[in-house]
Amino acid sequence: MDQPDIPQHGFRVGLPNPADALSTCFATSYAGIISFMAVATEGSFARAGERLGIGRSAVSRNVQKLETQLSTRLFLRTTRTTxxxxxxxxxxENCNRGVTHIVEAMNDMLDLRHGPPRGLLRISSTVGFGRKVVAPLIYTFTEAYPDIAVDLLLDDRPTDFAAEQIDVAFRDGRIEDSSIIAKQLIPMQMVLCASPLYAEKRGLPTTLEELGQHECINFRFSGGRVFEWEFKVDGHMRKFLPTARLTFNDVDLVLRAVLDGHGIAQMPGYQICDHIARHELVMALKRYAPDDRGHYICYLCRQHLPSRIRVFVDFMTEQIRALNLLCFEDFYTECPEREHHA
Known part of the structure; x- marks a missing residue:
């Protein structure tokens, strides 16, 4: 006795897998539907061929295959009319709704590239630079572009653009990732500094060898690593990990301790330039300051950049370069645009 068909995984035995049927259907009918829509719109196989850039006979074959697939006559054709x-x-009518949605989707994507800037912008920045420099400028940016929403994440870890869906990242130091576009905004000055009170009591180091005689204040990254001070001596980089009685994982706390006269620290110029100008801090070992670091604005690819990203990069580049974030001008060099491609 014959057994009835039993559904397996939602399909009936003996029937083709719907996924396979869909792919086969789409592959065989796509050209036919495009040709069909063109003929229906133009009212002529010849004019449809001209619109699609193919011959009249190719249009006719595509429509015939579609009619065979549908087992339905779609056109009444005579020698004069269609x-x-x-x-x-x-x-x-049914196909036209789908085509309309496709056209709208394509126009929406083109509008993101060429139209008025809009949408969500997800930004990543190192904690110190983001808090001190980026965040204050975001308010001005959103006033200028009210249709752009900004999501700012502060994190000292390397940026994972794909996993975190980051559009633009601000990075400090040296850029070694060859898969991103990295545009230098300004040089990054690493300056050894102390308060006038500390300098009066303990003096300032005049050589690297004297650093061990001073009260040093360290900064610890969120990952646990302690920041090593860097100096450029005779063209070569020298690192120094001081022994410290005070270590903080927040740059603002390091700055506060230095301002209060508890010791010396090496800090980025943007963090202390205002205090230097107001004579609240003094610099030491300036001639050994490293000159190969920078503050960068980074994104994945220059091609097909949405307008919201393009205007943000241009805005931040102009605004940050206009700020006085350098502690000494003779350090300043041109800010090249460094491009890295995977």
Whole structure:
């Protein structure tokens, strides 16, 4: 006795997998539907061929294959006229809705690239630079571009653009990732500094060897690593990990301790330039300051950049370069745009 078909995984035995049927259907009918829509719109196989950039015979073959696939006549054709059948009119109406959605989707994508800037902008920045420099400028940016929403994440870890869906990242130091576009905004000055009170009591180091005689204040990254001080001596980089009685994982606390006269620290110029100008801090070992670091604005690719990203990069580049974030001008060099491609 014959057994009835039993559904397996939602499909009936003996019937093709719907996923395979869909891919086969799409592959065989796509050209036919495009040709069908062109003929229905133009009212002629010849004019449809001109619109699509293919011959009249190719249009006719595509439509015939579609009619065979649908087991339905879509056009009434004579030597002079071409008209839709009732079934063709129904098919055209249904297809037209799908084509309209596709066109709208394409126009929406083009609008993101060429239209007024809008949408969500997800930004990543190192904690100190983000808090001191980036965040204050975001308010001005959102006033200028009210249709852009900004999500700012402060994190000292390397940026994972894909996993965190980051559009733009601000990075400090040296850029070694060859898969991103890295545009230098300004040089990054690493300055050894102390308060006038500390300098009066303990003096300032005049050589690297004297650093061990001073009260040093360290900064610890969120990952646990303690920041090593860097100096450039005779063209070569020298690192120094001081022994410290005070260590903080927040740059603002390091700065506060230095301002209060508890010791010396090496800090980025943007963090202390205002205090230097107001004579609240003094610099030491300036001639050994490293000159190969920078503050960068980074993104994945220059091609097909949405307008919201493009205007943000331009805005931040102009605004940050206009700020006085350098502690000494003779350090300043041109800010090249460094491009890295995977």
């Amino acid at each position: 008209h839709l059948t009732r079934e063709g009119e129904r098919f055209f």
